[in-house]
Amino acid sequence: MATLTFLGATGTVTGSRYLLEAGGERLMVDCGLFQGEKALRERNWRPLPIPAASVRWLLLTHAHIDHTGYIPRFVQDGFQGLVFASAATVDLAHLLLPDAGHLQEEDAGYANRKGFSKHQPALPLFTYQDAIDALQQFQAMDESKPLELSSHFSVRTYAGGHILGARMLEVTVKENGVARKVLFSGDVGRPHQLILREPAIPEPPDYFLLESTYGDRLHPSDDVRSRLASLLAATADKHGRLVVPAFAVGRTQELLYLLRELAAQGRMPNLPIHVDSPMAIDATDLYRRHHEDHNLEMDRLEAGGIRPFSPPGLHLDRTVDESKALNDASGPLMIISASGMATGGRVLHHLERALPDSRNTILFVGFQAAGTRGQFLESGAASVKMHGGEVPVRARIESLGSLSGHADYGEMLRWLARFPKPPAKTFLVHGEPAGAGSMRDKIRQQLGWEVTVPAFNETIAL
Ligand SMILES: [Zn+2]
Numbered sequence: 001m002a003t004l005t006f007l008g009a010t011g012t013v014t015g016s017r018y019l020l021e022a023g024g025e026r027l028m029v030d031c032g033l034f035q036g037e038k039a040l041r042e043r044n045w046r047p048l049p050i051p052a053a054s055v056r057w058l059l060l061t062h063a064h065i066d067h068t069g070y071i072p073r074f075v076q077d078g079f080q081g082l083v084f085a086s087a088a089t090v091d092l093a094h095l096l097l098p099d100a101g102h103l104q105e106e107d108a109g110y111a112n113r114k115g116f117s118k119h120q121p122a123l124p125l126f127t128y129q130d131a132i133d134a135l136q137q138f139q140a141m142d143e144s145k146p147l148e149l150s151s152h153f154s155v156r157t158y159a160g161g162h163i164l165g166a167r168m169l170e171v172t173v174k175e176n177g178v179a180r181k182v183l184f185s186g187d188v189g190r191p192h193q194l195i196l197r198e199p200a201i202p203e204p205p206d207y208f209l210l211e212s213t214y215g216d217r218l219h220p221s222d223d224v225r226s227r228l229a230s231l232l233a234a235t236a237d238k239h240g241r242l243v244v245p246a247f248a249v250g251r252t253q254e255l256l257y258l259l260r261e262l263a264a265q266g267r268m269p270n271l272p273i274h275v276d277s278p279m280a281i282d283a284t285d286l287y288r289r290h291h292e293d294h295n296l297e298m299d300r301l302e303a304g305g306i307r308p309f310s311p312p313g314l315h316l317d318r319t320v321d322e323s324k325a326l327n328d329a330s331g332p333l334m335i336i337s338a339s340g341m342a343t344g345g346r347v348l349h350h351l352e353r354a355l356p357d358s359r360n361t362i363l364f365v366g367f368q369a370a371g372t373r374g375q376f377l378e379s380g381a382a383s384v385k386m387h388g389g390e391v392p393v394r395a396r397i398e399s400l401g402s403l404s405g406h407a408d409y410g411e412m413l414r415w416l417a418r419f420p421k422p423p424a425k426t427f428l429v430h431g432e433p434a435g436a437g438s439m440r441d442k443i444r445q446q447l448g449w450e451v452t453v454p455a456f457n458e459t460i461a462l
Helices: 038-045 071-076 087-114 128-135 224-238 251-264 278-289 296-303 320-328 347-354 373-378 409-417 433-447
Strands: 003-006 017-022 025-031 057-059 082-085 138-140 153-159 167-175 178-184 207-211 241-245 273-275 314-316 333-337 361-364 383-386 389-392 396-399 425-429 459-461
Touching (some): 082 087, 087 128, 224 333, 241 347, 251 278, 320 333, 320 347, 373 396
Parallel strands (some): 057 082, 273 314
Antiparallel strands (some): 017 025, 153 167
16 A cells, blocks of 8 residues: 655754655655754654665755755764655755755854763764765756656656745655645745746645645835835945845845845845855755746846846955955945854854944844744844854844745635635645634635645655
8 A cells, every 4th residue: 555654844844854665665755954942953863664775766846955954964873765856956956955954063063072962972963074075875866758757657747936946845755546735835935036947736645745835924025126226225325234134045046136136126236245155055056057047037038138146346255264254344245144143154153243333234134933043133123142142232133034935825816716626635744733723714714725734754645
């Protein structure tokens, strides 16, 4: 009997891991890290309920760590199969996974120096080298035709619109002469993407695993171009700094795209724009190169000889010295730097310099999770802790919530309504309990679909 097991992303937006079994073969879709609360993170240290060596293939919806970050550990545990993903996802994983291994090593080293780990010594979940080793097993899919893995499994992809390389994966599971289509939405992007193709309308599957991150929330409907233009104008007038903590993959490229567009419309003051993040610079290069993911507007710009991510005044700061030099720069400037929630990275130095001065603006462009410095600042904190000191907040704090990698529930429902017929059964995954529950009720009421929220480690017969 063919089965589907939910090994993660149940009751949480992290740890995406799903197992398909048919004819004695095992295939996994996504292999993510659990992130956030300690009880969730501890799951990363527990082995999966099946031997890693028994899984033959791993498929990835996209490169985010909550969908890929367990792979180095999984390989250490004995997984020897191939990891299939879109070409752009394979390239992004080469940036993100070694970086995650490096961070794991840094965290373990920090815990050992401070002596606050109950494990002696504290160990990283995986190292930089583990990540490099695991990448040997990655293979880019030829998406022009179905990927035939065996007599039991074949795979087709659809555009996901979430980040570069994101795909929905349709797995056809065959056993005893019966074929069933299981569709994994991965993370679903918003419609009308700036850069990427928007989420496709897939053929209706038998079983549908749908993400529900924004199942109970709507994005603000602000005019992102006008707000960005007025913040830039204010920064230029006051000779201040506009510091944007931004995720290296996705948000940074959307900002650069918008800045170039504003400049072309004459709505951009004359000030230098610094991207101070080696990973963001590398990711931008991948966004530029992977034409297969671009939407028609991107094709049109490039055909016209326009470089969509190169606004006038752009500087790419790769080295630490270039980053430090920004501290002494005079005159108005904009700095885009990671991390996106101000939890670490080079952006901390820029915040430390910019926060105490009322001429400056800090602009958040992504979701700020509870407990992060970004969230403290967004909620109006008078000061924040940074590098062992207390930094007063006199700068203006702004947020652009409408730049998001996820469709909200309104967009999701309109997208689902375009499916030619309902899936036989829909499972809501990748959502907090409130988000998934709210989404389930809305889909039932508005679309009449059969939909449930699965439990951790629950197995379904297909
Ligand atoms: Zn994602």
